[in-house]
Every structure is written in structure tokens, then in C-alpha cells.
Amino acid sequence: xxxxxxxxxxxxxxxxxxxxxxxxxxxxxxxxxxxxxxxxxxxxxxxxxxxxxxxxxxxxxxxxxxxxxxxxxxxxxxxxxxxxxxxxxxxxxxxxxxxxxxxxxxxxxxxxxxxxxxxxxxxxxxxxxxxxxxxxxxxxxxxxxxxxxxxxxxxxxxxxxxxxxxxxxxxxxxxxxxxxxxxxxxxxxxxxxxxxxxxxxxxxxxxxxxxxxxxxxxxxxxxxxxxxxxxxxxxxxxxxxxxxxxxxxxxxxxxxxxxxxxxxxxxxxxxxxxxxxxxxxxxxxxxxxxxxxxxxxxxxxxxxxxxxxxxxxxxxxxxxxxxxxxxxxxxxxxxxxxxxxxxxxxxxxxxxxxxxxxxxxxxxxxxxxxxxxxxxxxxxxxxxxxxxxxxxxxxxxxxxxxxxxxxxxxxxxxxxxxxxxxxxxxxxxxxxxxxxxxxxxxxxxxxxxxxxxxxxxxxxxxxxxxxxxxxxxxxxxxxxxxxxxxxxxxxxxxxxxxxxxxxxxxxxxxxxxxxxxxxxxxxxxxxxxxxxxxxxxxxxxxxxxxxxxxxxxxxxxxxxxxxxxxxxxxxxxxxxxxxxxxxxxxxxxxxxxxxxxxxxxxxxxxxxxxxxxxxxxxxxxxxxxxxxxxxxxxxxxxxxxxxxxxxxxxxxxxxxxxxxxxxxxxxxxxxxxxxxxxxxxxxxxxxxxxxxxxxxxxxxxxxxxxxxxxxxxxxxxxxxxxxxxxxxxxxxxxxxxxxxxxxxxxxxxxxxxxxxxxxxxxxxxxxx
Amino acid sequence: xxxxxxxxxxxxxxxxxxxxxxxxxxxxxxxxxxxxxxxxxxxxxxxxxxxxxxxxxxxxxxxxxxxxxxxxxxxxxxxxxxxxxxxxxxxxxxxxxxxxxxx
Amino acid sequence: xxxxxxxxxxxxxxxxxxxxxxxxxxxxxxxxxxxxxxxxxxxxxxxxxxxxxxxxxxxxxxxxxxxxxxxxxxxxxxxxxxxxxxxxxxxx
Numbered sequence: 001x002x003x004x005x006x007x008x009x010x011x012x013x014x015x016x017x018x019x020x021x022x023x024x025x026x027x028x029x030x031x032x033x034x035x036x037x038x039x040x041x042x043x044x045x046x047x048x049x050x051x052x053x054x055x056x057x058x059x060x061x062x063x064x065x066x067x068x069x070x071x072x073x074x075x076x077x078x079x080x081x082x083x084x085x086x087x088x089x090x091x092x093x094x095x096x097x098x099x100x101x102x103x104x105x106x107x108x109x110x111x112x113x114x115x116x117x118x119x120x121x122x123x124x125x126x127x128x129x130x131x132x133x134x135x136x137x138x139x140x141x142x143x144x145x146x147x148x149x150x151x152x153x154x155x156x157x158x159x160x161x162x163x164x165x166x167x168x169x170x171x172x173x174x175x176x177x178x179x180x181x182x183x184x185x186x187x188x189x190x191x192x193x194x195x196x197x198x199x200x201x202x203x204x205x206x207x208x209x210x211x212x213x214x215x216x217x218x219x220x221x222x223x224x225x226x227x228x229x230x231x232x233x234x235x236x237x238x239x240x241x242x243x244x245x246x247x248x249x250x251x252x253x254x255x256x257x258x259x260x261x262x263x264x265x266x267x268x269x270x271x272x273x274x275x276x277x278x279x280x281x282x283x284x285x286x287x288x289x290x291x292x293x294x295x296x297x298x299x300x301x302x303x304x305x306x307x308x309x310x311x312x313x314x315x316x317x318x319x320x321x322x323x324x325x326x327x328x329x330x331x332x333x334x335x336x337x338x339x340x341x342x343x344x345x346x347x348x349x350x351x352x353x354x355x356x357x358x359x360x361x362x363x364x365x366x367x368x369x370x371x372x373x374x375x376x377x378x379x380x381x382x383x384x385x386x387x388x389x390x391x392x393x394x395x396x397x398x399x400x401x402x403x404x405x406x407x408x409x410x411x412x413x414x415x416x417x418x419x420x421x422x423x424x425x426x427x428x429x430x431x432x433x434x435x436x437x438x439x440x441x442x443x444x445x446x447x448x449x450x451x452x453x454x455x456x457x458x459x460x461x462x463x464x465x466x467x468x469x470x471x472x473x474x475x476x477x478x479x480x481x482x483x484x485x486x487x488x489x490x491x492x493x494x495x496x497x498x499x500x501x502x503x504x505x506x507x508x509x510x511x512x513x514x515x516x517x518x519x520x521x522x523x524x525x526x527x528x529x530x531x532x533x534x535x536x537x538x539x540x541x542x543x544x545x546x547x548x549x550x551x552x553x554x555x556x557x558x559x560x561x562x563x564x565x566x567x568x569x570x571x572x573x574x575x576x577x578x579x580x581x582x583x584x585x586x587x588x589x590x591x592x593x594x595x596x597x598x599x600x601x602x603x604x605x606x607x608x609x610x611x612x613x614x615x616x617x618x619x620x621x622x623x624x625x626x627x628x629x630x631x632x633x634x635x636x637x638x639x640x641x642x643x644x645x646x647x648x649x650x651x652x653x654x655x656x657x658x659x660x661x662x663x664x665x666x667x668x669x670x671x672x673x674x675x676x677x678x679x680x681x682x683x684x685x686x687x688x689x690x691x692x693x694x695x696x697x698x699x700x701x702x703x704x705x706x707x708x709x710x711x712x713x714x715x716x717x718x719x720x721x722x723x724x725x726x727x728x729x730x731x732x733x734x735x736x737x738x739x740x741x742x743x744x745x746x747x748x749x750x751x752x753x754x755x756x757x758x759x760x761x762x763x764x765x766x767x768x
Numbered sequence: 769x770x771x772x773x774x775x776x777x778x779x780x781x782x783x784x785x786x787x788x789x790x791x792x793x794x795x796x797x798x799x800x801x802x803x804x805x806x807x808x809x810x811x812x813x814x815x816x817x818x819x820x821x822x823x824x825x826x827x828x829x830x831x832x833x834x835x836x837x838x839x840x841x842x843x844x845x846x847x848x849x850x851x852x853x854x855x856x857x858x859x860x861x862x863x864x865x866x867x868x869x870x871x
Numbered sequence: 872x873x874x875x876x877x878x879x880x881x882x883x884x885x886x887x888x889x890x891x892x893x894x895x896x897x898x899x900x901x902x903x904x905x906x907x908x909x910x911x912x913x914x915x916x917x918x919x920x921x922x923x924x925x926x927x928x929x930x931x932x933x934x935x936x937x938x939x940x941x942x943x944x945x946x947x948x949x950x951x952x953x954x955x956x957x958x959x960x961x962x963x
Contacts, residue, residue, distance in 0.1 A: 347949035539794035813950040854934035
């Protein structure tokens with residue numbers, strides 16, 4: 001049987017039933033020996049332990065042993081039998097043979113397929129079982145094999161399929177043909193693993209049920225060695241066969257017990273009903289226990305699996321202390337922190353300020369660093385105070401790290417203490433470099449260099465001399481922005497810096513900005529004038545109000561003078577004059593609107609404070625330097641004219657007094673009148689051309705305003721000319737107003753009245 | 769001209785490609801993107817990654833389709849518009865001022 | 872960011888476009904959106920059940936913003952300021 005320690009070959013031809021029924025006790029020793037010998041030869045199995053059965057021994061060469069006596073001594077007769085294995089083995093052989101016979105008998109009743117072999121394994125131990133049950137096989141004299149106890153029909157059999165499944169590959173079939181002693185030895189070697197296999201439920205090793213326990217040494221007490229078994233056998237050598245049977249069974253039972261075998265089940269049928277009953281009861285019990293064991297084992301396995309997983313996950317528990325975690329958090333936060341919220345999230349800061357929404361407290365606002373911007377941080381500190389003290393705490397923690405980082409600002413990598421790797425300091429502003437171009441200009445960045453006209457030297461203009469190419473204009477504009485932004489930042493910082501130093505910086509930046517404006521470029525070197533080119537770009541227009549905020553009066557005057565002198569070159573003038581059909585591209589109209597909203601207001605403000613002398617000078621220049629008829633066709637041109645005319649009229653009437661200006665001298669008024677007359681004369685017969693096409697949707701209010709300004713300063717004769725010229729338009733408008741919805745009509749009439757009121761008239765007086 | 773002016777410090781002149789992009793702020797630009805996409809719009813913001821925010825954007829996607837029957841390549845363009853568009857820089861191939869005729 | 876709370880449309884590099892309320896944006900331009908819906912719902916029906924999402928910045932192609940919520944002049948200034956920032960000199 002494959003799972004027998006004794007390696008019996010279950011493929012041995014079965015004995016006939018007569019032999020089986022004859023009973024073990026009736027088999028003589030001779031027969032057993034013979035059978036055993038035959039079997040050994042037939043199966044080629046070496047039972048090893050009994051040399052007496054080795055036929056090859058007869059052919060041993062017994063010569064050449066001359067010195068044997070010397071070596072081993074020559075008194076053979078005194079040799080004890082303590083090493084006489086042959087003798088004892090011969091005796092075991094009897095037992096084995098007998099057992100073998102029993103087994104073969106049993107086996108005969110079972111089919112010889114491999115599955116059956118597995119099932120039959122427990123049966124072997126029944127030898128012992130029967131004995132321990134107090135029923136000696138030999139004592140009975142005969143132990144008939146009850147055909148009803150056939151393994152297949154036996155009530156015990158349901159047990160069998162369970163057992164192998166629990167024990168798994170307990171006995172590989174390959175061990176089947178191994179010789180007895182070797183197998184035994186192996187068993188000893190394998191013992192620990194058999195005794196406590198990892199998947200083995202502890203209960204399987206548990207002692208046998210009472211009454212079935214082995215009479216021999218307790219299974220777990222010790223592992224009997226081959227020598228021990230042999231000794232035992234030797235001691236029993238003189239005993240009866242029965243006794244020897246018992247001892248062998250004992251050994252086997254001990255081994256089985258040690259190997260965690262289940263309690264052996266009786267296989268040999270009992271004729272006694274009581275025994276059968278007892279057995280059946282036990283088996284039932286046993287089955288229930290097994291079932292429970294199986295369930296328990298399943299649960300246990302799952303539990304262990306779960307625990308293993310938990311342990312696996314938990315092995316990193318406590319690896320980081322709270323301090324460590326905080327530290328990592330701070331490192332991460334420090335990457336986001338800045339000492340200048342305006343530089344790092346300028347848009348957010350200003351946008352929220354504009355929207356009058358309280359900005360979220362920024363980390364950087366708590367930075368003590370005043371230099372390099374972060375101007376508003378100072379104010380904000382007050383604003384944010386008491387908002388969130390928790391935030392403050394984090395910020396203070398973060399500050400330390402930020403300062404650390406700042407100490408080595410030039411490194412592109414940061415290796416924080418305790419960090420496993422380096423933290424790349426690539427940022428939005430400093431992306432990872434893929435190319436290294438010349439580094440000779442890097443100094444300029446360190447210096448926060450301001451843009452200046454010098455930059456133009458480096459990039460040769462591709463345009464021919466006198467023509468300012470677009471890119472150059474854009475560069476100038478961006479340089480203006482550069483300066484303006486720095487000026488604005490400086491203004492925010494004003495209260496933080498020493499006044500002298502601040503003023504110095506401020507003046508320097510204003511000068512820089514002024515240079516970039518190119519206002520002072522000589523006229524006529526290029527066309528259009530560089531300043532006009534700047535104004536012809538929308539972002540150039542947009543920057544003007546911000547520029548003028550930092551300009552002094554002289555610069556203002558210079559700027560407006562330059563503008564007036566080159567007025568007709570402005571895009572809003574030259575391109576914003578409709579042709580015969582009056583169609584103007586929407587993009588141009590947008591530019592005009594932009595100019596009116598950005599450039600004009602500060603200039604208007606300036607003119608509104610200017611003395612008559614300056615107004616007169618500007619208008620004179622305007623008339624002289626531009627084709628005034630042409631300019632008067634543009635909205636922007638009319639706006640300028642209106643601006644000058646209105647201001648002059650106010651000054652003439654003593655309005656400047658309120659502004660602390662002296663009343664204009666008579667000579668100035670005379671000069672102004674001259675200028676006015678020149679203008680009037682030039683525009684005479686062209687006034688109507690200032691209007692946009694009548695049917696266009698353009699609001700012509702600005703024209704009426706201009707006409708009103710002209711009318712106010714005009715003599716009676718000039719007023720008459722004016723009215724005659726625009727009479728047609730007045731009437732048309734009033735007629736049109738009567739046909740359109742009320743609100744629009746009102747607007748139209750109001751426009752007309754701007755002019756009519758200047759003449760002391762009203763639209764209502766008109767009879768259509 | 770400006771050649772006479774002596775700058776106090778070296779100007780941060782147009783040395784880097786990104787400075788050229790800066791010149792186009794508030795100007796309409798042309799952007800070529802991966803995946804046969806082109807954008808035309810006004811540049812409102814950009815950063816070092818060429819992430820950009822464009823206004824009044826017109827997107828043109830060029831799709832080459834092969835006519836099953838004639839096996840001719842049919843080039844089809846899809847146009848989309850957006851009033852304000854953030855463009856992730858990793859798809860940008862080139863940024864340029866618009867051609868004089870285009871945009 | 873000032874656009875938080877605004878409705879934006881994020882177009883991904885796989886052409887999937889998701890409209891939703893902007894919840895947050897981080898330094899990597901990862902985006903969190905709430906109340907999302909896919910622009911081409913019939914083409915991507917599997918997104919129907921998703922109510923909010925986190926979009927990895929790198930998969931974004933465009934983000935369509937509401938122009939009314941953007942101050943372009945300020946944005947341009949912000950970009951200029953950004954360009955002004957001293958860059959870390961390249962290691963020599």
C-alpha cells in the first residue's frame with residue numbers, strides 16, 4: 001500500500017479467498033516465509049532488513065579474507081547476538097509476512113484502482129485497532145473476514161473520502177515501492193513536517209478517542225527510531241507470534257499516531273452485534289467531529305489569511321510619527337509659499353481686490369521680507385489679523401522652510417534634510433531646461449534689469465530706416481508696461497521704504513518709462529512717429545492712463561503736444577474716417593472707442609486745468625500740423641477740437657479763476673480768437689462732413705458737441721454760417737426723431753439741442 | 769533715436785523666445801497645436817510652459833479623410849469658436865504673430 | 872483662483888469635453904469639477920452617472936472659460952509680471 005510505512009506493494013497479485021478465510025493464525029511460519037520470499041523476488045522489492053532472504057548472498061565471494069581474523073578477532077563463538085540482525089529480522093519477517101497476508105486478504109476484497117488504495121489506507125491500522133479494543137485477533141483463533149465488511153459496502157466507507165481530502169498529498173504514490181527500512185528512515189526524517197504540517201488542523205493530531213488510544217507510547221511522546229523498534233522486537237523475540245503481532249501493531253500504531261493519522265477504523269467485520277453497534281456509534285460521532293473539524297479548519301484558514309493580510313498592511317504602521325507627517329506637509333506647503341503674493345498670484349490678488357471680495361489670506365503675506373515686492377503684504381497683515389489663528393500657526397511653521405529655501409535661491413534642486421530625494425525647484429517661471437543656450441545674458445535677469453532703449457541696439461531692425469516696424473513698437477510697449485508695473489509695485493511699497501531711497505527708485509523708473517514712450521523722439525526721422533505708433537496699438541492705448549499717472553506736468557505737456565502734432569497719423573484718425581459710404585470696420589471702431597476711453601480722459605483732465613496759453617498753443621499746433629478738414633471728419637479729431645474749444649471758452653469767461661489760474665490776459669484772448677478764426681475758416685463749408693452718414697447707426701452726439709463748442713466761441717456772423725451749413729442736418733434729425741421710438745427720439749433731440757442751445761435756440765422752436 | 773540713451777542697467781531685452789511671446793500680449797496670435805489644430809485669438813496670458821489664455825478664439829481642426837470610392841484624400845476643416853480659452857502648453861507647437869493676410 | 876465657482880468646459884486630449892463647476896485647481900493644473908455633464912452625451916454615455924470628477928492636468932487640452940469672469944487687462948499684467956520674475960540662472 002502506498003501509504004504504508006512498510007512499503008508493501010499493493011499491486012501484488014491477490015491471494016485467493018481460501019487463503020483469506022483461512023485466518024492469519026493458521027498460516028504457518030514457513031508458509032509466510034515462503035510467501036514473503038516469493039513476493040520479494042517477484043516484486044523486486046528489497047526488504048533489506050532480512051539478509052537471509054537474499055539469494056544473491058549465496059554467490060558472495062568468501063575468499064581473500066585471510067586477515068579478517070586479525071581485523072575482527074577470531075573468536076567467532078563469543079560474539080553476542082546484540083548485532084544479530086538476521087536473527088531478529090527473520091523473526092520480524094514472520095510478522096511481516098503474516099501482516100502482509102492479512103493485508104493482501106483484505107485488499108483482495110477491494111478493487112485495485114488507485115483511488116481505492118487511498119481509501120484503504122486507514123484500514124491497515126485496524127490491526128492495532130482490533131487489539132486495542134481488547135479483541136485479540138489471535139485470541140479469537142480465527143478472524144473471519146466478513147464479506148459484509150467489504151470496504152465498498154462498509155458503513156465506514158463514507159469516512160474514507162474525507163480523510164484523503166484532509167490529508168492532501170500525504171503519501172505520494174512514488175514511495176510505494178520503497179524498501180521497508182528506507183521508508184522507515186525517511187519517515188523519521190519527514191516526521192516534523194508530518195507531525196505539524198502548516199495546513200493541518202491541530203485537531204487532526206489530537207489524541208485518539210478513548211478506548212482507541214494506542215497502548216504503546218503516546219504518539220507525541222517520542223519518535224521511535226529504527227533501533228528502538230528493533231530493540232523492542234528483539235526483546236519480544238522469544239515471545240509468541242501473537243505477542244509479536246501485537247508489538248508490531250503497537251509500533252505501527254505509534255507511528256500512525258505520530259503521523260497524525262486519524263483514529264484507525266476497524267475494517268474487519270465483527271460478528272458480534274454489540275461491537276458493530278459500538279463501532280457505528282463511534283463512527284457517527286467521529287463523522288460529526290470530522291465535519292466540525294473540517295469547518296473549523298476552514299474558518300481557521302480564513303482567519304489566518306485575514307490576519308496575514310492585516311499584518312502585511314500594518315507592517316508600515318507607525319513608521320512616520322505625527323511630526324514626520326507635519327514635516328512633509330510643511331515641505332509641500334513651502335512649495336506654494338511666496339513672500340510676494342502679488343508676484344505669485346497677481347491676478348488673484350488684484351482681481352479679488354477689484355471685486356471687493358476679501359482675499360483669502362495668503363501665506364506670503366506674513367513674510368517679513370519687504371524687498372522684492374510683496375508690498376501689499378503689509379497692509380494685508382492688518383486686514384487679515386485675527387482671521388484664522390490656525391492659519392497663522394501653519395504659516396509660521398512654513399516660514400522657516402521658506403526661509404531655508406530662500407537661503408539658497410540659486411540652486412535648481414533642493415535637498416531637504418531627511419528627505420529621500422531632491423526636490424526639483426522647477427516652477428512655472430523656471431521650467432525644466434531642455435536646451436542650454438548662451439548664458440551670457442543671465443545677469444540681466446538677476447539685476448531685474450529694466451527695459452530701455454538700449455534693447456533696440458541688440459535687435460537690428462529689419463525695416464528700412466524711417467519705418468518703425470511693428471515688433472519694435474510692441475517691444476517698446478512691453479517695456480512701458482514693464483516700467484509701469486514696477487512703478488505700481490513701488491507705489492504699493494511706498495510706506496515700507498525709506499523715502500529718499502524710494503524716491504530715487506521711483507524717479508529712475510519714471511525716467512525709464514518716459515524713455516520707452518519715445519515721446520521725445522525727433523519728429524520726422526520716422527513716420528509715423530514712434531509714439532504715435534505706440535498709440536496705434538491697442539495695448540499702447542491702454543497703457544497711457546497708467547503712464548500718465550506717473551508723469552509730471554512737463555511730461556504731460558510734451559506728450560500731448562507730440563500727440564497733437566502728429567494727430568493725423570494716429571490709427572484712430574487716419575483709418576477711422578469713413579469713405580463716401582461711411583463704412584468703418586468694426587475693429588477700427590473698437591479702437592476709436594478704446595482711444596476715447598483710455599487716452600482722451602487723462603488728456604481732457606490735463607486740458608481742463610491748462611491755462612489759455614497752452615490751450616491756444618495746442619490748437620494752433622493742431623491746425624498747423626494736420627489737415628484739419630480731414631481730422632475733423634474723425635470722431636477723435638472732433639473730440640480734441642471740442643476739448644480745446646470748450647476749455648478756451650471757460651477760460652475766456654474767467655472759469656480758470658476757480659482753479660487758481662489768473663484771468664487770461666487780453667493778448668492771450670486775442671491770440672485765441674485768431675486761432676479760432678483760423679479753425680473756423682478752414683472748416684467752413686466742411687462742417688457737414690464731420691457728421692457720420694445720416695442713416696448710419698453711429699451716434700452723432702460728438703458732432704453736435706463740437707458744433708456747440710464752435711457756436712459758443714463764434715461771432716454772430718460765424719454762428720450764421722454754422723446754422724446755414726448744418727440746417728439741413730438739424731431738420732433731418734428732428735424729422736427723424738418724430739418717427740422713431742420715444743427714447744431714441746429724445747436722445748436725437750437732446751443732441752440737436754446741444755448745438756441749438758449754444759445758439760440760444762431750441763429744437764422745439766423749429767417748425768417742420 | 770534710442771541709440772543715444774544709456775541704460776542704467778542692462779535691459780531684460782528680448783533674448784529668450786518667451787520674450788517674443790510677451791510682445792504679443794493683447795495681440796492676436798496664431799498657435800499651432802498637436803493634432804492638426806490651429807488657434808487664432810488674442811493672447812491674454814501665458815507662462816513658461818506656454819500655457820495660454822486666448823480670447824475670441826477660432827479653432828481650426830484639419831481632418832484628412834479618404835474617400836472610400838475614389839480613394840482621394842479629402843481635407844476637411846472643422847471650425848470652433850470660444851470666447852475665452854485656456855490652452856495647455858504641452859500641445860503647443862508654435863506661436864506666432866498672425867500672418868498679414870490671415871486672422 | 873478667481874474662476875472657482877464658474878462653469879467651465881474642459882476639453883481633454885481624447886476629445887472628451889466635460890462641462891462643470893470649477894471646484895479647485897492646483898499647481899499642476901489638475902482640475903476638480905462638480906455637477907458635470909459631458910458635452911457629447913450620446914457619444915460618451917458611460918459618463919452619464921458621474922457627478923463630479925478630478926481631471927489630471929496633463930490630459931487637458933483646453934479649458935473654455937466664461938469671458939465675463941475674466942479680467943483680460945489684469946490677466947495680461949499678471950502674465951507680464953510673471954515674465955518679469957527673475958528666473959533662476961541656469962547651472963553653468
